[in-house]
Amino acid sequence: MKERIIGHVKRVNGPILIVKDISDAMMMEMVRIGEQQLVGEVVKLYDGLATVQVYEDATGICPGDNVYGSGMSLSVELAPGLIGTIYDGIQRPLEELGAASGAFISRGLTFDAVNHTKRWAFHATVEEGSAVHAGMVIGTVQETSRIEHRIIISPHISSGVLASIAKDGEYTIEDVIAQVVLPDGRQEPVTMLQKWPIRISRPVDQRLALKQPLVTGLRVIDTLFPLAKGGTVAIPGGFGTGKTMTQHSIAQWCDADIIVYIGCGERGNEMTDVLREFPLLVDPRTGQSLMERTILIANTSNMPVSAREASIYTGITMAEYYRDQGYHVAIMADSTSRWAEALRELSGRMEEMPAEEGFPAYLPTRIAQFYERAGYMRTQSGYDGSVSIIGAVSPPGGDFSEPVTQHTKRFVRCFWGLDRQLASSRHYPAISWLDSYSEYLTDVKMWWNDHSEGSWYASRTQIMDLLQKEVRLQQIVKLVGPDALPDTQNFILEVCSLFKTAFLQQNAFDEVDRYCSVEKQVKMLSVILAYYQKGNEAIAKGVPMVKIRRLKAVQEMARMRLSVSNDDLGAIDKIQMRLERAIDQIGGIYEN
Known part of the structure; x- marks a missing residue:
């Protein structure tokens, strides 16, 4: 590479270089800077000058240093050996970098992304x-x-x-x-090795309709706000609301074949936890390490900011490669706000005109380009594969009106808004049932109805109506107190309270509750709605609500998420039978 000098450094502005004497360069070409061979990329060409984005610490680069061209765009290596590896934002293997330079990565180090000698x-x-x-x-x-x-x-x-x-x-x-x-x-x-530019999506034969949900095992997601395979979702939330832990849970339990986890600009201690915990997590489907179907990309907040901007493209290109083989891939991007901040810093150093809150005017375009690479595809291999994108957003102060959250909402069809009050009250996952939505409901309706004998969509609609009624009743309660409401309305508050604690809450550390099968979710929702229906009938006959609430079967129903395993769903049917029988008996007494 040293034989082809394409220019010399004229000016250094952090990770942005102005290169003069441009003789032979192209847009988005990967280059090496100086004798240390630092990795960079040409992002602008004008009047014999080029703007180069450096993906390593630019300290020590001087005006006059040579810039060497590679003749190709910034690309990733795609071959056997990707899975189970931990990379930085430009696909350098961190374990090899650590072995060569210790805890602090030296500049100019280059290693093959995959082992070229392994057979x-x-x-x-x-x-x-x-x-x-x-x-x-x-x-x-x-x-x-x-x-x-x-x-x-x-x-x-x-x-x-x-x-x-x-x-x-x-x-x-x-x-x-x-x-x-x-x-x-x-x-x-x-050969078994391919190279592909990270900013260009890999070709497919056909984009297919989204009909299957990505089953996560989290009830609030699967039942209320489902994500389709090949779909896109944003998880916005302030500090401490559980974005990272929600993504960890989805990564472990969702029914995707391969997980690509991108730690984009997150704190080093959070990423350290990921790197330590993921190899120890057990894949529930095979009993082996979760790393046997996971690729990790770690680009923490103290790493070069330009590599953070490239990291999500690196991750999604590898995801597309496995999609082309017929696999279903889920990408966890944590978080796209840090990526947008990297765009803002680089844009400012290139002296571009800022838009709202200092972000570049092309922020919406970049967000759209990223999320549009998701989809359920008929690949050129003839297999069907998908890439689902689950992007965390970290709005400052939890303000969902800031630009990154608002622009992301334009390009995703599912929104899992995290609520600070729920997180503060230890309600996890802290996904708000009032702020969240999913536009995939009609897409996955047929699949769900096939797995719930046609009851899922109607049941979901009914419970969401109750949750909306509860909001209006809570406003009345704040004004005049619960005693002013009739039992029929107080019973709505009672059922919704039970639904939140017995269904929406989930304990990631409980052996039974950490994963909930689709069948169990349907049966649990059926019991709660049966409780509402039978209780309403009993109240209409004059039964006091307090009598219904104290039934032993109601207490069993409240504990079913912890006491009934996914393999013993008949126990939920028995709870429902006992509940209906007990309410009918009380109703018979008051009716007579």
Whole structure:
């Protein structure tokens, strides 16, 4: 790379360099600066000058230092070995960086993102002479105990004929495993390694309708505000409201095949907890470490700010690669506010005109470009795969009217607003049922009704109506007290209070309650609504509400989230039978 000098440093402004004497450079080209070979990217070209964004600490760079071109955009390496690895924002493996330089990362260090010498057991799935096309699967590698890595033809090869393919055996990712004869007669070698620019989405055949929910095991999400596979959701909340812990829980329990967790500008101690806890978490589906289906990207607040801006593109490009193999991938971006702050700082250093609150005018465009890369796709390989984006937003002071939250709401179809009052009262997940919404309800309605015998949508509508009525009744109670309300209205307050504690609250440390199956969620909601219906009938017959509330079956219902496992759902049916029988008996006494 040193042979191709494209210019010399003219001015240094933090991580932004002005480069003069530009002779041969292109937009978004990856460059190296100075003798330390610091990584950078060309972000602007004008009048023989270039603006370069440096992805490492720029201390020590001087005017006159050489800038070396690479001839390619900032790209990531895509090959077997990605899963279970911890990267920084530009896909440098942190464990190798730490081993080479200790606790503080030295500048100019370069390591391969994946191991180029490790040998993988390759199994061919096509024969010599077969017609091939972009995205076609030609072989497989067992990457982890759960993930079969499908070796696909690069999107750069549109079509051709397979001249040769390697026999089953062990190969490195750089070994040529196939030769493709292109339509013009040239031969193109194929390896297990691909490189792809992070700011360009990978091609697909077709964008499909979103019909399946991403099951998270969290009742407030799955039942009330579901997210579809391939969908997008924002989790805004102030400090301490539980954004990170909600994402951790989703990462462990959701039914995605692969998790990409991006720690973007978060505090170092939070990211340290992630790096320590994730390898210890057990995947509930396999009993193995959760890292066997997880990729971690750690770019903390004390790391170079420009690498933070690149980190979410690095993560979503790797997610798209596994989507192209037919997997369902969930991305946890924590948090996009820190990414937007990086955009603001870099924009300010480039002396661009600021928009609201100092953010660049193109902030909405960048947010849209990120979230639009989600979707449920028919890939070029012929498989169906998806990328779901779960983006945390950290509005200053919990103010949801600030620009990042407002622009994010424009481009996502699901919103899980975290409430500080709920978090302060130890109600977790602290997702507000009043501020949150999901536009995927009609999309996933058919799937849910198939798994709940048609009762989910009607039950959800009924309980949301009760929660809305409760808000209006609480305002009356504050003015005149609960004694002024008739029992029928007080019973609505009672049922909603029970619903919040027995259904919406969930204990992540309880063996039974930390994950709730879809079937259990439906049955729990059915019991609570049966309690409301039967209780209303009894009150109409003159039964005092206090008599209903003291029934033993009501106490059993309040504890069912902790006492009934996902494998013993018949116990909930028995609770409902005892509850209905007990209320009918009291109603019969007062009726007579």
